[in-house]
Amino acid sequence: MRKFRFFPLVWMVFVLVGPLLADGHLEFSFHYSRWTLNLARGLLDNMVSDVLESDLKDRFTTRIQNDYPNLVENGYSQKVTFDAPGDNIGFELRYYPGGHQGAFSLGLAVEQSSMRVTFPEVIANLDLEDPDLKQTANFRGLAQANFRIKPLSFHVNLRWELLPSKVISPYLTLGAGLSTGKSFFDASYQYSYSGTLTLPDSSTKEYTESATKTLRQIKDERLAAGKSFALNFLPIVQMNFGLRAKISKMFNFYFDAGVFDGFLFRAGLGMRI
Secondary structure (H helix, E strand, O other): OHHHHHHHHHHHHHHHHHHHHHHOEEEEEEEEEEEEOHHHHHHHHHHHHHHHHHHHHHHHHHHHHHHOOOOEEEEEEEEEEEEOEEEEEEEEEEEEOOHHHOOEEEEEEEEEEEEEEEEEEEEEEEEEEEOOOOEEEEEEEEEEEEEEEOOEEEEEEEEEEOOOOOOEEEEEEEEEEEEOHHHHHOOEEEEEEEEEEEOOOOOEEEEEEEEEEEHHHHHHHHHHOOOOOOOOOOEEEEEEEEEEEEOOOOEEEEEEEEEEOOEEEEEEEEEEO
């Protein structure tokens, strides 16, 4: 008897889609994209450095002060390199209220993305001092870090074609989306470091540490420590410029580039009905 429960859903689809097809038409499309932050490397360098400085410096200082509680921070510097590759696949349903020659369309999309920010080498230098004895120490370390998120997200967007009746037509797409909470909190953060502490008497001590945590674990740790955690999902802003090439009356090829919480280059195939 369970199969009969699908009849109301099928009926609703026909009720909603029927009037749309009467005046306009629908397009189904699939696409593949490459995602990156590297195009904005110059703008992001300072922000990336600040985030890592806050995280790594606290880790170094905490470990050292567990063994030498009299040593306090006296200065910190670091050199950071990073890479931010990723990809994306998606399915989109688009409605053209003006029919085949319409310039405006509304799209609903499901996107599965893989976004990764890696720090293959972070060279850190931490100066410390004992304020009572007026003695100094130095920690020099090498760290690596990797943040990876695979958001499953749902989007709505608006598109305007400039030459809808032509074989080749440029277009602009504006939209926004939200990831599911589960895919957001399954994001992983991995780090490792090793370094040498040189003490005032010139003796040395080695430190190493590595760990992998999900965003869910990081959130729980912050809440347990009485700190806030602002986001429970990943918001995604979309603004693409592209070209539509008409292959036939039913099929179109798309290529576009733009903003997708980073920079995205996309190719897709659409079928209009």
